[in-house]
Amino acid sequence: MARWQPDARGRLEAAALALFNERGFEQTTVTDIAARAGLDKRTFYRLFGDKREVLFSGGSRLEEVLVKAVAETDADPFETVVTAFRQVADEIFADRLDLVRVRQTIIDASPELQERELRKTNGLAATVAAALRAKGVGETTATLATESGVTVFRVAFARWVAPGNDASLADLIAETAAELRAVTSSPATPPARV
Amino acid sequence: MARWQPDARGRLEAAALALFNERGFEQTTVTDIAARAGLDKRTFYRLFGDKREVLFSGGSRLEEVLVKAVAETDADPFETVVTAFRQVADEIFADRLDLVRVRQTIIDASPELQERELRKTNGLAATVAAALRAKGVGETTATLATESGVTVFRVAFARWVAPGNDASLADLIAETAAELRAVTSSPATPPARV
DNA sequence: GGGCCGATGTCATCGTGTGACATCACCGTA
DNA sequence: TACGGTGATGTCACACGATGACATCGGCCC
Known part of the structure; x- marks a missing residue:
C-alpha cells in the first residue's frame, strides 16, 4: 500500500x-x-x-503575523493592538469565510472545543502582550491593552462569522474598538482611588 | 465499612x-x-x-452573588460590573487566601486546568452579560462592558494572589479598573512611557 | 416488619493518549 | 547494484478517563 x-x-x-x-x-x-x-x-x-x-493548527501563523504587525505599528498600546488585528485580519481570514464558518459551527457545538479555543486565544494574548513589552510598554499596560484588543477581536470575529454578515472583518474590528472605548470611557463618577 | x-x-x-x-x-x-x-x-x-x-465547584456561588450585585447596582454598565466585583470579591475570597493560593498554584502548573479556568471565567462573563441585558443594556455594550470587567477582575485577582501582596482584592480591582480606563480612553493621549 | 428509594459499589466497556518496537521507503555512497 | 542510514509510519500493549448497566446498602415511611 x-x-x-x-x-x-x-x-x-x-x-x-x-x-x-x-x-x-x-x-x-x-x-x-x-x-x-x-x-x-x-x-x-x-x-x-x-x-x-x-482544528487549531492555523493559529500559529496568525500569531507570528500579528506579532510582526505589533512591532511595526507606532501608536499607543491599545491602538497598536487593534491596528495590528485590522491589518492582519483580512489577509488571513478573508478568502476562507466558508471554511471558517464550518469550523466555527463545529467549535460552537462542543464545550471541549470552546475550551481549547479559549486557551488558544489566551496564548495569543500572552504573545501579543510580550510583543508590546518588547517595545517598552509596562507590564500592566501591556496586559490590559492586549486583553482589551483581543476582546475587540473576538466580538468582531463573532459578528463577521455570523450568518448574514457582509461587512469586512477589518471594518468590524474598527467599529467594535470604538464601542469598547465608549463603554470604558469615564462616566460622571470617576474611579475610586487607591 | x-x-x-x-x-x-x-x-x-x-x-x-x-x-x-x-x-x-x-x-x-x-x-x-x-x-x-x-x-x-x-x-x-x-x-x-x-x-x-x-477544583471549580466554588464558582457557582460567585456567579449568583455577582449577578445579584449587578442587578442592584445603578451605574453605567462597565462601572456596574466593576462595582459588583468589588462588592463581592472580599466576601468570597478574603478569608481563604491561603487556600486560594494553593489552588491557584495547582492550576497554574497544568495547562488542562488553565483551560478549564478560562472556560469557567467565560461562562461567568456570559452570565453577567445576561444580567446586564436584563437591565436594558444593549447586546454589544453588555458584552464589551462585561469582558472588560472580567479582564479587570482577572488581572486584579492575579495580583492579589501573587506572593508578597498585602492589598485587599477590592482595592486592587479599583486600581486595575482605573488603569484599564486609562489604556482604552483617548487614542490621541499617548503616555508613551509607563 | 416490609417495602420503597436514593446513594453507593461493582463490573464491563469504549475512547484518549503514550511508550516501545518493528517496518517500510527513500537516499547517498561504494 | 547492493548497502546501510534515516525518518516517517504501522503494530502492539497499556494506563487512565469516562460512562452505562446492574447489584447492594441504608434510612424512612406506612
Whole structure:
C-alpha cells in the first residue's frame, strides 16, 4: 500500500473537519479520522498533540503575523493592538469565510472545543502582550491593552462569522474598538482611588 | 465499612486538593482521590462532571452573588460590573487566601486546568452579560462592558494572589479598573512611557 | 416488619493518549 | 547494484478517563 502519502497533516485536518461536520466532534474517534486519511491513529498523535488540536493548527501563523504587525505599528498600546488585528485580519481570514464558518459551527457545538479555543486565544494574548513589552510598554499596560484588543477581536470575529454578515472583518474590528472605548470611557463618577 | 459518610463532596474536594498539591494533577488518578476520601471512583463521577471540575465547584456561588450585585447596582454598565466585583470579591475570597493560593498554584502548573479556568471565567462573563441585558443594556455594550470587567477582575485577582501582596482584592480591582480606563480612553493621549 | 428509594459499589466497556518496537521507503555512497 | 542510514509510519500493549448497566446498602415511611 502507498505508505508515505503526501501532506499527511493536511489530509488529517481535512478528514477531521469533514467528519466533525458530519457526525459531530464527540461521535468521531481519532481512529475514524486517521482511517479516512489513510493513516494510523498513532500517526495522528505524532502530528497533533490531541484530538482537539487538529482544528487549531492555523493559529500559529496568525500569531507570528500579528506579532510582526505589533512591532511595526507606532501608536499607543491599545491602538497598536487593534491596528495590528485590522491589518492582519483580512489577509488571513478573508478568502476562507466558508471554511471558517464550518469550523466555527463545529467549535460552537462542543464545550471541549470552546475550551481549547479559549486557551488558544489566551496564548495569543500572552504573545501579543510580550510583543508590546518588547517595545517598552509596562507590564500592566501591556496586559490590559492586549486583553482589551483581543476582546475587540473576538466580538468582531463573532459578528463577521455570523450568518448574514457582509461587512469586512477589518471594518468590524474598527467599529467594535470604538464601542469598547465608549463603554470604558469615564462616566460622571470617576474611579475610586487607591 | 461505613457507607454513607457525610459530606462526600467536600471530602472529595479536600482529598483532590491535597493530592494535586503533593503529586501534581497529572500524577493523581481519580481512583486515588476517591480512595483517600473513602469512596469509589464511580461516586466521584456522580458528584463531579470530570476530574478537573473538582477544583471549580466554588464558582457557582460567585456567579449568583455577582449577578445579584449587578442587578442592584445603578451605574453605567462597565462601572456596574466593576462595582459588583468589588462588592463581592472580599466576601468570597478574603478569608481563604491561603487556600486560594494553593489552588491557584495547582492550576497554574497544568495547562488542562488553565483551560478549564478560562472556560469557567467565560461562562461567568456570559452570565453577567445576561444580567446586564436584563437591565436594558444593549447586546454589544453588555458584552464589551462585561469582558472588560472580567479582564479587570482577572488581572486584579492575579495580583492579589501573587506572593508578597498585602492589598485587599477590592482595592486592587479599583486600581486595575482605573488603569484599564486609562489604556482604552483617548487614542490621541499617548503616555508613551509607563 | 416490609417495602420503597436514593446513594453507593461493582463490573464491563469504549475512547484518549503514550511508550516501545518493528517496518517500510527513500537516499547517498561504494 | 547492493548497502546501510534515516525518518516517517504501522503494530502492539497499556494506563487512565469516562460512562452505562446492574447489584447492594441504608434510612424512612406506612
